[in-house]
Amino acid sequence: MENTSTYHLQADELDALFAHLEEQYLVYAPVRIPSGGRYAQTDSVLYRPVHRYEDIEYRERSTYPMKEVLTPITQTLFYFTEDQYQESKPPAKDLLIFGRACDINAIRIQDQIYLLNGGVEDPFYKRVRDRAKFVLMECAQQFEGCFCCSVGANVTDMHAMAFSFGERDAQIEVSDEAFRDYFSQAKPSDYSIRFPEENELKVNYPVIDRMDMANRLKDHPMWREFDDRCIACGSCTVACSTCTCFESTDIVYTQNAHIGERRRTCSSCMVGGFDQMAGGQCFRNKTSEKYRYKILHKVYGHDARFHTGPMCVGCGRCSARCPELISYPATLNKLSRAIEEIQPEEVAHHA
Ligand code: SF4
Ligand code: SF4
Known part of the structure; x- marks a missing residue:
């Protein structure tokens, strides 16, 4: 440098x-x-x-x-009384x-x-x-x-x-x-700081550059195994360097519900209720659908918005924290293979 x-x-x-x-x-x-x-x-x-x-x-x-x-796992954003608020x-x-x-x-x-x-x-x-x-x-x-x-x-x-x-x-x-x-x-000193040049674990990181490919991958059978394997605990996302989802909760101190504090707490697309909407509607009910959403968001959704590549830095914490020993790199390699399967089918279809 x-x-x-x-x-x-x-x-x-x-x-x-x-x-x-x-x-x-x-x-x-x-x-x-x-x-x-x-x-x-x-x-x-x-x-x-x-x-x-x-x-x-x-x-x-x-x-x-x-x-x-x-962004601590829980933090107070502000305190409120009936007609005032004060930032933390x-x-x-x-x-x-x-x-x-x-x-x-x-x-x-x-x-x-x-x-x-x-x-x-x-x-x-x-x-x-x-x-x-x-x-x-x-x-x-x-x-x-x-x-x-x-x-x-x-x-x-x-x-x-x-x-x-x-x-x-x-x-x-x-x-x-x-x-x-x-x-x-x-x-x-004449020492030069070194960066890692090669990891023992090599991942074939999938590239999805169009929505129709993402939509085809949504229906791929590769996700089904996660209904049995994943317990939707959210540990992988809490430990993830790049996940940012949170929920806000108003905590009231007394029987007067107008005095209290607003807290921001780390949340996860993997846990029940995360995507529940007004009226009780929920679009991802099965665990495999939640896991699929998480993976496709990291590989495709984030990049589609910001155009800066993977929403992942390869830190390995998600796999290290998963109590079910689900490997995120193994999922990525499976996704890359699924893309390779779909592409020749598309060429044949258009021929
Ligand atoms: S390897 Fe990627 S997905 Fe897993 S915790 Fe690190 S940044 Fe998150
Ligand atoms: S840590 Fe493992 S079991 Fe828990 S939600 Fe993530 S993938 Fe599923």
């Missing part, structure tokens, strides 16, 4: 750097939560404020993605968020939904997003189920700094001028 400088810092210098950064920034990064995992005696890795370099868990993929910081507090400082290339690329997709969709900006997202900068975490090793290279999410330039982690040291590449002064006393 042009106009970058790299520095090599030891543990004590890193502690001083973090103390210095905290004067202006709330620093968020993946942190190990002992016994916080899904099963007994397993840990989770969640985004939390960090105060020291050693707080950061860089050896594992975080259980939930970076969107935890920008914005962050007290600017945000500095550590993430991998896939995580940072996922924020571009979050931005499309919250800031560019239909010409309306979401003010509660914008007030946080405008104050956020990102720090790239170099992937020293890959994790089970990563396929960032298959969706072009392995490289980013949307970061202010990049860290290559060592046990008691770090190589730090600085690309944002605003951070240059933090390193005025640091030892320069």
